[in-house]
Amino acid sequence: MRPTTRFFAIVTALVxxxxxxxxxxxxxxxxxxxxxxxxxxxxxxxxxxxxxxxVAIIDSRPYKRRYNKGHIPGxxxxxxxxxxxxxxMLPEDKGKLLIFYCGGQKCMLSHKSxxxxxxxxxxxxxxYADGYPDWIKQSNFGxxxxxxxxxxxxxxxxxxVDARPFKRKYAKGHVPGxxxxxxxxxxxxxxxxxSDKKSPLIFYCGGEKCPLSMKSAIKAKEMGYTNVMLFQxxxxxxxKAGFPVAKGAxxxxxxxxxxxxxxGPDGDTITVASFTKIxxxxxxxxxxxxxxxxxxxxxxxxxxxxxMPVEDLEDEIESLxxxxxxxxxxxxxxxxxxxxxxxxxxxxxxKVFFLDAEITYHGDDKYDLKQN
Numbered sequence: 001m002r003p004t005t006r007f008f009a010i011v012t013a014l015v016x017x018x019x020x021x022x023x024x025x026x027x028x029x030x031x032x033x034x035x036x037x038x039x040x041x042x043x044x045x046x047x048x049x050x051x052x053x054x055v056a057i058i059d060s061r062p063y064k065r066r067y068n069k070g071h072i073p074g075x076x077x078x079x080x081x082x083x084x085x086x087x088x089m090l091p092e093d094k095g096k097l098l099i100f101y102c103g104g105q106k107c108m109l110s111h112k113s114x115x116x117x118x119x120x121x122x123x124x125x126x127x128y129a130d131g132y133p134d135w136i137k138q139s140n141f142g143x144x145x146x147x148x149x150x151x152x153x154x155x156x157x158x159x160x161v162d163a164r165p166f167k168r169k170y171a172k173g174h175v176p177g178x179x180x181x182x183x184x185x186x187x188x189x190x191x192x193x194x195s196d197k198k199s200p201l202i203f204y205c206g207g208e209k210c211p212l213s214m215k216s217a218i219k220a221k222e223m224g225y226t227n228v229m230l231f232q233x234x235x236x237x238x239x240k241a242g243f244p245v246a247k248g249a250x251x252x253x254x255x256x257x258x259x260x261x262x263x264g265p266d267g268d269t270i271t272v273a274s275f276t277k278i279x280x281x282x283x284x285x286x287x288x289x290x291x292x293x294x295x296x297x298x299x300x301x302x303x304x305x306x307x308m309p310v311e312d313l314e315d316e317i318e319s320l321x322x323x324x325x326x327x328x329x330x331x332x333x334x335x336x337x338x339x340x341x342x343x344x345x346x347x348x349x350x351k352v353f354f355l356d357a358e359i360t361y362h363g364d365d366k367y368d369l370k371q372n
Contacts, residue, residue: 031108032111032115033108033111033127033129034100034110034111034114034115034125034127036114036125036126036127037126037127037128037129038099038126038127038128038129039128039130040128040130040134040135040138042126042128043057043072043099043101043128043135044138046097046099047072047073047074047075047135048074049073049074049208049209049210049211049213049214049232050208050209050210050211051074051208051209054096054097055096055097055098055099056076056090056091056096056097056098056099057072057074057075057076057099057101058075058076058077058078058090058098058099058100058101058110058113059071059072059075059076059077059078059079059101059102059132060078060079060080060083060100060101060102060107060109060110060112060113061079061102061103061107061109061132062079062081063077063079063145064147066103066132067079067145068144068145068147068148069144069148070132070136070142070143070144070229071132071142071143071144071145072101072132072135072140072142072143073141073142073143073208073214073230073232074143074208074232075101075143076089077145078090078113079109080102080109080110080112080113080116083112083113083116084116087120090117090120090122094120094121094122094123095122095123095124096122096124097124097125097126098114098117098122098124098125098126099126099127099128100113100114100117100125100126100127100128101127101128101129101130101131101132101135102131102132103131103132103133104129104130104131104132104133104134105129105130105131107131110127110128110129110131111127111129114126114127141214141217141228141229141230142229142230143229143230143231143232143233144202144229144230144231145231145233145237146231146233146237146238146240146241146243147241148231149175149202149204149231149238150241150243152202153175153176153177153178156177157200158199158200158201158202158229159179159193159194159199159200159201159202160175160177160178160179160202160204160231161178161179161180161181161193161201161202161203161204161216162174162175162178162179162180162181162204162205162235163181163182163183163186163203163204163205163212163213163215163216164180164182164183164205164206164210164212164235165182165184166180166182166344166345166348167341167344169206169235170182170348171247171248171266171267171268172247173235173239173245173246173247174235174245174246174247175204175235175238175243175245175246176244176245176246177246178204178246179192179348179349180344180348180349181193181216181348182212182345182348183205183212183213183215183216183219185345185346186215186216186219187219188345188346189346189347189348190219190220190223192347192348192349193220193223193225197223197224197225197226198225198226198227199225199227200227200228200229201217201220201225201227201228201229202228202229202230202231203216203217203220203228203229203230203231204230204231204232204233204234204235204238205234205235206234206235206236207232207233207234207235207236207237208232208233208234210234213230213231213232213234214230214232217229217230247267248263248266248267248268261274261278261286261325261353262274263353264356268337268340268344268353268354269333269353269354269355269356270327270353270354270355271371272355272357272369272370272371275327275355275357275369276369279302279303283303283304285324285325286324286325286326286327287306287320287321287324287325287326287327288302288304288305288306288326288327288329289305289306289307289308289326289327289328289329289339290302290305290306290307290308290329290330291308291309291310291313291328291329291330291335291336291338291339292307292309292310292330292331292335293309294307294309296331296361299361299363300361300362300363300364300365300366300367301361301367302329302359302361302365302367303365305329308339310330310335310336310338310339310342313339313342313343314342314346317342317343317346317347320343320347320350322350322351324351325351325352325353326343326350326351326352326353327352327353327354327355328340328352328353328354328355329354329355329359330359331358331359331360331361332358332359332372333354333355333356333357333358333372336354336355336356337354337356339354340352340353340354355369356371356372357369357370357371357372358370358372
């Protein structure tokens, strides 16, 4: 072999050796697709609510323009453009399954992020190349994030539904403007949803591991609603973002002739002082229901009160008016409190209060009040 030929052979061999020895990721970030691709069937096993602890599903798309407006429930946002600064969001266990996705087959962000994770030492990486468009195409729900909900509430562009229990969760703190339809009583309170089945609905509950929002969303979809999403990060994410929190029933002030309802500390009662002032200055600003038995009612009640025994309330609830707040009374606050609970269970958005007081009825429209 001539020297020149031998020289080119050696150079060629060296180039090939270097090329082969380089890790794929060294030149794969420039348009190269990651080799370990999974399909919908694979990710559907892992993208479940409550979220699984053995996987991290990562959305590589831009946060504000994409993730915030809709992502696979349970997925975390690590935009490829900010990957190097957000590696702390990746699991400590380098052997944990990572599934990256972005905007579909033409989107390379998930592939780029997968290669970057591989460089960091992660050994169990997959890319769901069909991405979010395929997830939605498969009739799944998308999830939005807290800033999106804030914008929705401000613009009133969707009905936001809190699927958590009313008394133990919603009343103690919820997203302002959200209505309460606990999943446990969804069938009884579904009439609170908009009549237009195309109206946007967004359900939330207690976070990524809470299944109530998903269950309620499925029920709404079965009813024929066609524009249903989740705020799966839920109330914990809302609070973490530092956004305002509402407590009790949704804020309501009844003004008529200068009278204003002043609620008790839990938002369910009306104070005796407020009730007395309203009955004196603006009795027509409220509806008053005496929930005692008819025989008790006939012996004396508060002027203007209608009789609706508490045991009949559930059957008669559709007849209750909604244009003014309702105040329930009895003799001790026990049955009126029960009436309040029944209404809030079945129609959580109704503006109702109860008078937690000892009432002595004297007949002839006379009575005495004593705050409990």
